[in-house]
Amino acid sequence: MYIKDQVKKLTPYKPGKTVDDVKKELGLDEIIKLASNENPFGCSKKVGEELTANALNYAIYPDGGGTVLRKALTEFYQLPGDQFILGNGSDEIIQIIARAMLDSSKNTVMATPTFPQYKHNAVIEGAEVLEIPLIDGVHDLDKMAQAVNDQTAVVWVCSPNNPTGVSISDQDLKQFLNKIPNDVVIVLDEAYFEYVAADDYYDSLELIQQYPNLIVTRTFSKAYGLAGFRVGYGIAQPALIQALEPVREPFNTNSLAQLAASAALKDQDFIKYCKEQNRKGIVKFQQFCEEYGLSYFPTQGNFILIHFNRDADEMFESLMKKGIIARSGHALGYPESLRITIGSEEQVEKTLKAIKEIITQ
Numbered sequence: 001m002y003i004k005d006q007v008k009k010l011t012p013y014k015p016g017k018t019v020d021d022v023k024k025e026l027g028l029d030e031i032i033k034l035a036s037n038e039n040p041f042g043c044s045k046k047v048g049e050e051l052t053a054n055a056l057n058y059a060i061y062p063d064g065g066g067t068v069l070r071k072a073l074t075e076f077y078q079l080p081g082d083q084f085i086l087g088n089g090s091d092e093i094i095q096i097i098a099r100a101m102l103d104s105s106k107n108t109v110m111a112t113p114t115f116p117q118y119k120h121n122a123v124i125e126g127a128e129v130l131e132i133p134l135i136d137g138v139h140d141l142d143k144m145a146q147a148v149n150d151q152t153a154v155v156w157v158c159s160p161n162n163p164t165g166v167s168i169s170d171q172d173l174k175q176f177l178n179k180i181p182n183d184v185v186i187v188l189d190e191a192y193f194e195y196v197a198a199d200d201y202y203d204s205l206e207l208i209q210q211y212p213n214l215i216v217t218r219t220f221s222k223a224y225g226l227a228g229f230r231v232g233y234g235i236a237q238p239a240l241i242q243a244l245e246p247v248r249e250p251f252n253t254n255s256l257a258q259l260a261a262s263a264a265l266k267d268q269d270f271i272k273y274c275k276e277q278n279r280k281g282i283v284k285f286q287q288f289c290e291e292y293g294l295s296y297f298p299t300q301g302n303f304i305l306i307h308f309n310r311d312a313d314e315m316f317e318s319l320m321k322k323g324i325i326a327r328s329g330h331a332l333g334y335p336e337s338l339r340i341t342i343g344s345e346e347q348v349e350k351t352l353k354a355i356k357e358i359i360t361q
């Protein structure tokens with residue numbers, strides 16, 4: 001059996017413990033899962049209504065072109081349908097880009113620590129990965145631009161960045177885009193776009209019209225609360241979308257997911273509510289960190305990376321014993337921090353109470 005050398009060296013993604021696992025293991029009744037940045041409020045009620053109202057024929061393949069969802073995106077963004085590529089989560093958009101544009105003759109530039117799927121997919125394709133360390137949780141865009149050379153095919157920018165939550169300013173991003181050659185594709189991952197409250201955030205849709213080598217990725221997994229359905233999308237000029245389309249599997253997004261996402265998009269009141277609740281939660285976390293002298297990154301996402309000044313796995317275990325599953329910073333490049341999803345008001349309170357008990361013990 002032949003397996004690519006680079007694949008042999010990779011380890012499969014290790015999913016966090018499920019709520020049921022932890023319940024059984026610790027004999028707890030209530031578990032708060034704050035490990036994967038899922039929406040604590042679930043999703044819009046419109047999703048359930050739409051799915052109930054439309055009896056789907058499960059025996060037939062989904063619409064490969066995603067007509068209904070594409071139309072919903074077209075109306076929402078006021079952009080033509082050929083500026084979108086639909087994916088089985090934005091993870092798949094990342095995979096499609098890597099598959100179409102990277103091989104062993106190319107390199108690709110990204111920050112570190114950042115979302116691990118860029119590197120993972122680049123390695124599978126055999127490309128050289130150039131990683132530029134973050135400065136204070138934010139991309140070092142100057143160094144990233146300097147790292148671009150003749151072999152560079154793709155540059156990945158994550159804003160707000162996972163796991164730090166820090167977003168890039170309008171001015172910094174524009175300066176950066178101007179430095180990147182036209183034949184290098186820039187992927188701007190905006191998985192947390194709906195949560196951003198920063199005044200200096202850029203308008204990426206406007207930038208797309210200006211930069212034919214820019215593709216923005218967004219998802220229904222985070223603010224829209226549809227992680228279980230796996231829907232994400234890329235937005236770019238038609239030529240870039242067309243270049244990627246041959247790599248996309250014909251039926252990559254399924255019928256239920258397409259319907260659910262198009263319904264979710266139409267309920268912006270729900271998104272607004274989630275964004276407001278998330279901001280309130282962030283303020284509570286930040287006040288707590290100030291009070292207890294913990295350092296954290298100023299987050300624009302629905303999670304916060306907090307430095308506990310002790311081993312992340314130990315902190316993770318202590319919290320888990322109190323029924324709260326966070327994400328240990330070990331695998332994220334921050335061995336003394338936890339990344340914690342901002343939960344509902346009640347969840348935030350319980351989490352802060354648990355942290356307080358642990359750190360003041």
Ligand SMILES: *Cc1c(COP(=O)(O)O)cnc(C)c1O
Nearest residue numbers: 089090091115162191219221232
């Ligand atoms: C969660 C996340 C994704 C992946 O989202 P899916 O659409 O569920 O595949 C992509 N990028 C970042 C930065 C994320 O945090």
